[in-house]
Amino acid sequence: MKIKAYIPAIAAVILSSNATLANQNQAYNSNHTTSLHQAIELLDNQITNIDNLFKNKLPFYESNSIKSKFITKDKQYIIIMEVPGFDKDHIKIKVNGNKLFVKGNIEDKNKADDSNNYMNKNFNYVISLYEDVDQKNISSSLKNGILTITLPRIEVKEQDAKEIPIN
DSSP, rough: OOOOGHHHHHHHHHHHHHHHHHHHHHHOOHHHHHHHHHHHHHHHHHHHHHHHHHHHHOOOOOOOOOOOEEEEEESSEEEEOOOOOGGHHHHHEEEEEEEEEEEEEEEEEEEESSSEEEEEEEEEEEEHHHHHHBBGGGGEETTTEEEOOOOOOOOOOOOOOOOOOOO
């Protein structure tokens, strides 16, 4: 939840503690309105600065999910995933049974300065494969932060239905 959601409550505290703005004996006029707007604007600017501080320090502060697209063609399926910042050493793709596992992980322990900065960025996708995917010939490529996984299709022969007798 963004800190900006607390602005009305914080503004109420400021107003109740500020005798000039909250004095009920004074007539309500444009000076009060202007002062109120200035106080809220000042508060909003301070909270925006706090938001920016956390955005720069905490990579999980805003949700950044991996965008993906699934394309069906006559002879293949194509999965396209946006994985900015990942290189091929950070990504593992495996197939097991009728599942495709795509996992990415970056760990950065920045020890250049005396701070304890640490960043961990990861994703994990499990994709159920259709019966007509040729699992032996799946290929992938990574270029400019775009991971493309090509799943060739094979012809699946219809099996004759077997009738089950009722006892």
